[in-house]
Amino acid sequence: MPNVILQVEDIHKNYGKLSVLKGISFQVNQGETTVIIGPSGTGKSTLLTCINQLTPPDQGRIWLEKKEITHPDTDINIIRSSIGMVFQHFNLFTHLSVLDNVRLGLLVVKKIPRNEATEMSMEKLNQVGLGDKINAYPAELSGGQQQRVSIARALAMNPKLILFDEPTSALDPELIGEVLNVMTKLAENGMTMLVVSHEMGFARAVANDIIFMEKGVIVEEGKPDVMFQHSENPRTQEFLHKITELYGGKA
Amino acid sequence: MSFLTLAWEILPKLLQGTIVTIELTLIAILIGFFIGIPVAMGRVYGNKFIYVLCTFFVEIIRGTPLLTQLFILYFGLPSVGIMLSPFTAAYIGIGINSGAYQAEYFRGAIQSVKREQLIAAYSIGMNQMQAIRHIILPQMLRLVIPSWSNELIYLVKYSSMAYMIQAPEIMSQGRAIASRTYRTFEVFIVIALIYLVLVSILSKFLDRIERKVRIPGL
Amino acid sequence: MDQLNLVWQGLPSLLSGTLVTIILTIYFLALGFLLGLLLALGRVYGSRFLQLLVIRPFERFFRAVPALVLLFLFYFGSSFFRVDISAFMAAVLAMGLRSAAYQSEIFRGAIQSIGEGQMRAARSIGMNMLQSIRYVILPQALRLSIPPWTNEYAVVLKDSSLAYAVGVTELLRQGRYIVARTFGNALLIYTVCALIYFMLVFVGNQFLRILEEKYKIPGYEIKTRKDQTVLERI
Numbered sequence: 268m269p270n271v272i273l274q275v276e277d278i279h280k281n282y283g284k285l286s287v288l289k290g291i292s293f294q295v296n297q298g299e300t301t302v303i304i305g306p307s308g309t310g311k312s313t314l315l316t317c318i319n320q321l322t323p324p325d326q327g328r329i330w331l332e333k334k335e336i337t338h339p340d341t342d343i344n345i346i347r348s349s350i351g352m353v354f355q356h357f358n359l360f361t362h363l364s365v366l367d368n369v370r371l372g373l374l375v376v377k378k379i380p381r382n383e384a385t386e387m388s389m390e391k392l393n394q395v396g397l398g399d400k401i402n403a404y405p406a407e408l409s410g411g412q413q414q415r416v417s418i419a420r421a422l423a424m425n426p427k428l429i430l431f432d433e434p435t436s437a438l439d440p441e442l443i444g445e446v447l448n449v450m451t452k453l454a455e456n457g458m459t460m461l462v463v464s465h466e467m468g469f470a471r472a473v474a475n476d477i478i479f480m481e482k483g484v485i486v487e488e489g490k491p492d493v494m495f496q497h498s499e500n501p502r503t504q505e506f507l508h509k510i511t512e513l514y515g516g517k518a
Numbered sequence: 519m520s521f522l523t524l525a526w527e528i529l530p531k532l533l534q535g536t537i538v539t540i541e542l543t544l545i546a547i548l549i550g551f552f553i554g555i556p557v558a559m560g561r562v563y564g565n566k567f568i569y570v571l572c573t574f575f576v577e578i579i580r581g582t583p584l585l586t587q588l589f590i591l592y593f594g595l596p597s598v599g600i601m602l603s604p605f606t607a608a609y610i611g612i613g614i615n616s617g618a619y620q621a622e623y624f625r626g627a628i629q630s631v632k633r634e635q636l637i638a639a640y641s642i643g644m645n646q647m648q649a650i651r652h653i654i655l656p657q658m659l660r661l662v663i664p665s666w667s668n669e670l671i672y673l674v675k676y677s678s679m680a681y682m683i684q685a686p687e688i689m690s691q692g693r694a695i696a697s698r699t700y701r702t703f704e705v706f707i708v709i710a711l712i713y714l715v716l717v718s719i720l721s722k723f724l725d726r727i728e729r730k731v732r733i734p735g736l
Numbered sequence: 737m738d739q740l741n742l743v744w745q746g747l748p749s750l751l752s753g754t755l756v757t758i759i760l761t762i763y764f765l766a767l768g769f770l771l772g773l774l775l776a777l778g779r780v781y782g783s784r785f786l787q788l789l790v791i792r793p794f795e796r797f798f799r800a801v802p803a804l805v806l807l808f809l810f811y812f813g814s815s816f817f818r819v820d821i822s823a824f825m826a827a828v829l830a831m832g833l834r835s836a837a838y839q840s841e842i843f844r845g846a847i848q849s850i851g852e853g854q855m856r857a858a859r860s861i862g863m864n865m866l867q868s869i870r871y872v873i874l875p876q877a878l879r880l881s882i883p884p885w886t887n888e889y890a891v892v893l894k895d896s897s898l899a900y901a902v903g904v905t906e907l908l909r910q911g912r913y914i915v916a917r918t919f920g921n922a923l924l925i926y927t928v929c930a931l932i933y934f935m936l937v938f939v940g941n942q943f944l945r946i947l948e949e950k951y952k953i954p955g956y957e958i959k960t961r962k963d964q965t966v967l968e969r970i
Contacts, residue, residue, distance in 0.1 A: 321856055348862030353949045358857035362953050372861035375871055404954040424861055581937045582930040583894035586908060590930065593915070594923035675802040682804075683900060689804065696812075703816035706808045710801045717800040 269296040271332070272428050272459045273318070278327035280313055287313050288324070289483040294477075295428070300460040302470040305480035306506065311463040313429045314357075314480075318351045318461070331427065350378050351421025351429035355437050357413040359405040365392065366401040369420045377424070391419040395449050411442030415449055422453075426464070429453070431462040467511045472496060479503050525708045528695050535688030536712060542677045542687060543607055547670055549613025561621065562628050563646070570717035572621070585679055587611050592683040599622030608680035608687075615675055623665035627658040660731055667724040671717055678713075688712065739921045743928055754932055755911030760896045760906060763828045765889065768835025775836060776843035777869065782853040791840075798837035803895050806830040810957040827899040835892050846880040847873060863919065882948040889944065890937050897933070907932060 273295040275316040280288040287310040295301045303311050316322040320336060320343050336346050360368050366388055373384035392398050395415040405413055413436055421429050431450065435443040447469050454460055454473045455475055464470065470477055470491060477494045479487045479502075487500045498504050519527075560572035579587070592607040602610065631654055635700045639649035681689035696702035778791050798806065810830040814821045821829075850873060858868035897908045905913075911929040915922045 319860055321859060344859075344862045344864050346862075347860055352857075352860040352862075354853060354857060354860075356853055358853040360854065360857070360876075362879065371871060372863070375867050376862040389839050406954050420861065540870070578930075578934065580911075581934040583897040583908070583933055585894075585897040585900065586926060586930045586933060589908065589911075590923060590926045594926045597921045597923040663849060675800075678804045679898070680800040683924060702807065702812040710805050710809060713802060713805060714797065714800045718796075 268298075270296045271295070271330075273461065275314075275318065276328045276330075278314065278317055278324045280317055280322065282312070287483055287500050291327070291483075291485060293478060293485065293488065295459060295461055297459050298457045299475040300454045300458075300473050301476040301478060301515070302474040303461070303463045303478045303480055304465070304467075304470060304506070304510070305486075309481050310483045312432050315432050315461070315463060318430060319347050319352060321352075343375070344376070345388075348372070348424055349427050351424060351426035353414070353417050353421055353429065353431045353434050355433040357405070357410070357437075359413055359415045359417055361405050364402050364404055365397065365408070365416050368405070368416055369423045372420065372424050386485055388419070388423050391422040392416070394422065394452075395419045396445070409442060410438045411445045414438065414442075414446045417518065418446075418449055418453075428459045428461065431460065431464065433463050433465070435464065435466055447506040465510060465513075467507070476513065479506065481506070521707075522731065524699070524701060524704055528699075528708060530709060531691050531695060532688055532712060535686065535691035536716070538605075538685070538687040539674070539677050542605070542612065542680055542685070543670070545609040545672045546612040547673050549609065550616030550620045550669070550673075551616065553617025554624050557617065557621035558624035558628060559650075561625050563650070565659055576618045576621050579615055580622070584615050584676055585660060585682060587615055588683050591639060592721055595728070596688070603686040604680070604683050607683055608677070608685040611683075612673065612676060612680070615676075616669060619672075621667060623662050623669065624658065627662035628654060630661060633659045663728050663731060667721075667728060670724065671720060674716060674720065675707070675713065739924055742918055743924060746910075746918070746920075746925065749910045749914060750907065750922075750928065750932065753905060753907035754936070754969045756904065757884075757893070757896050757906040757933075758936070760824075760827065760831075760899055760904070761893045764831040764835050764892045764896065767828060767832025767849060768839045768888075768892070771833065771836035772839030773843055775840035776847060779840065779844045780847050781865065781869070792865045794833075795837045795840060798834045803831060803834055803898050804901060806834055807898055807902050823899075823904050827904050829893065829901055831892065831899070835888065838888055838891075839885070842881050842884045843877060845884070846877040850876050850952075876953065879951050879953055882944060882951070886941055886944040886948075889940050893937055894933060894941065 271294050275294065276292050278288050278291040279286070282444060291310075291314055293301070303314070305311055306355055313322060317324040318336070324337065327337070331349060334346065335341060336343070360371065363371065364383070369392060370384050371390040373379045373387060374381065379387070389398065389401070392401060395418055397415055397419065399418075400408065400412065401422055405416070408416070418429075418434075434450070435446050438446065443466070447466060450460070450462070450469070451473050462469075462474075472492050477487055477489060479494065479500075481502065487494065487498060487503045489498070494503065495507060496506065556730065557572045558573060560568045561576070564572065571650060588607060588611040591602060591611045595602060595607075634659070635653050636649055639653045644652070678689050680687050681693070684690065688709055692705050696705045699705070754933050775791050775795070778786055782791070801809075807827060807830045810826040811823060814826055854872050854876070855868055858872040859865075863871070896906060899906050899913070900909045903909075907929055914920060915925050
């Protein structure tokens with residue numbers, strides 16, 4: 268039986284009268300990559316931020332392995348240090364160098380001694396291919412480089428799960444590749460990942476599971492081959508067709 | 519007697535002083551306006567000599583305390599034979615001070631009118647004077663309104679300094695009442711409240727004007 | 737000239753007055769800084785309740801009432817409430833709290849221009865509110881605050897001359913004493929005072945400019961805020 272890392276049960280989220288998430292349930296197994304696709308504004312990003320409680324859901328429960336995230340007694344900071352998040356706009360700490368960006372969580376949250384923290388950070392930075400930029404500042408880097416640092420920052424905390432919120436949507440086209448490569452390698456090395464993205468090529472090649480969301484509900488869910496080739500839902504087919512034309516990859 | 523009774527009794531006198539405060543503020547801001555515009559022009563369009571002169575004026579006035587400037591006018595000028603009344607010294611001093619600050623606001627506003635506007639004006643045959651008068655000035659006056667509103671409110675507050683050179687505005691009235699009743703603290707609470715009301719009303723009023731006069735899109 | 741000689745003799749008094757002015761300014765700015773920072777954090781991260789009932793009335797009051805009135809309120813208020821504080825203390829409280837009201841605006845603007853992505857990123861790696869503010873928000877906000885803070889420094893330094901009104905023997909009052917003692921040329925003496933203030937402002941500005949350069953975040957710029965109401969701006 269595969270180990271379930273993330274269990275999401277009946278999540279609802281409203282902003283005033285607007286109902287953004289209307290009962291989302293799914294799970295992600297250890298070592299697997301799940302990609303969430305769907306039109307913009309359907310609550311995909313909100314779903315991710317509900318998982319690490321940056322926007323707490325109004326209803327529903329979430330478990331990280333055996334711990335219930337949504338339980339009022341749970342210390343959310345401890346949970347968050349086990350879940351990594353990569354943002355669309357990178358959100359690197361602008362006043363800190365690349366190395367300090369990656370190291371900060373280890374020093375402040377996990378209280379790891381400086382030498383050890385530096386070693387761990389260097390390892391992750393090398394992993395994403397930026398070992399030579401440790402003293403640079405975020406504003407001096409390209410978008411792709413910044414996003415890779417952002418991934419290293421998430422990796423440094425040794426998370427059980429990494430959430431990716433449209434990681435390549437804010438990048439120039441030629442820089443998308445370097446980020447997707449890093450993500451692909453992560454998946455190959457067994458990281459559990461939940462990715463919101465429009466990159467169909469990546470989804471087809473790397474995802475173990477694809478979830479198609481629209482208007483706050485899950486329309487269809489399944490393995491990539493099934494979704495891309497034999498999808499049952501006409502809406503899914505329609506979306507995939509349009510999106511694949513736009514973003515490349517084969518329909 | 520209670521605080522409220524005291525407040526009620528002294529209000530008429532304080533309001534007399536408030537009128538002087540308002541007069542002072544209005545005269546000063548007008549003086550500042552008529553100093554500020556030429557000085558701003560001098561700093562943007564003037565030759566080297568005028569620029570230096572105007573910059574000198576602005577830097578010195580803005581770099582020294584208003585109180586010192588008032589002292590120089592009221593206590594200092596008699597040394598060379600010029601005697602000014604407290605009220606006169608006050609509005610001249612505050613006016614010149616405001617002029618230096620207004621010059622900077624106007625300068626900022628002039629410089630934020632895009633260069634292309636000037637070039638367009640020249641290209642249809644206007645000379646510099648006409649371009650300034652018909653194109654720059656109207657836009658500048660509207661762009662400067664937020665800063666200018668600030669300035670007006672600052673002046674309402676800084677007019678209180680006139681008290682220090684014995685001008686008969688609200689603070690002096692307050693002091694006179696205080697020395698009669700020995701309830702200085704409470705008197706000044708009332709004064710503080712009057713300023714609060716004055717500033718709040720003025721702000722709301724200026725806000726409304728600002729919104730009406732705003733250039734759409736800028 | 738006889739008059740210049742007078743100034744030369746008065747120099748020690750003027751210098752002691754200058755020292756008092758400098759100390760006053762430091763106290764005002766320090767109180768304003770500490771309280772202003774707290775107020776700004778309260779405005780950005782605090783509860784609605786705190787903001788509406790405590791912070792906004794405080795700011796409204798200390799920004800609408802003139803400095804001179806505040807000075808008198810604290811000076812005479814101390815005897816009214818039978819609290820024994822010196823004129824110096826009264827001045828520090830009045831002007832310090834006033835500066836806090838203005839500095840809180842400066843810091844609030846800086847914090848808000850940083851953007852909420854920074855806070856989200858900090859929280860997403862497990863930092864609590866305090867850690868996020870300390871390691872991520874404040875370092876950036878303080879750097880961005882330096883230019884407007886330079887203006888506040890100049891204002892506070894110049895307004896310190898108002899302490900004269902409650903009897904604190906700062907620079908201007910020393911000048912007054914010299915004029916009174918020696919029947920000297922008031923114009924000259926007050927002009928000298930003005931020049932000393934000017935130099936203090938100038939030197940301070942230069943120092944702050946160097947500070948700004950030293951701590952600049954490579955590649956970063958502050959965004960401007962256009963939609964404030966008048967009351968928020970003053």
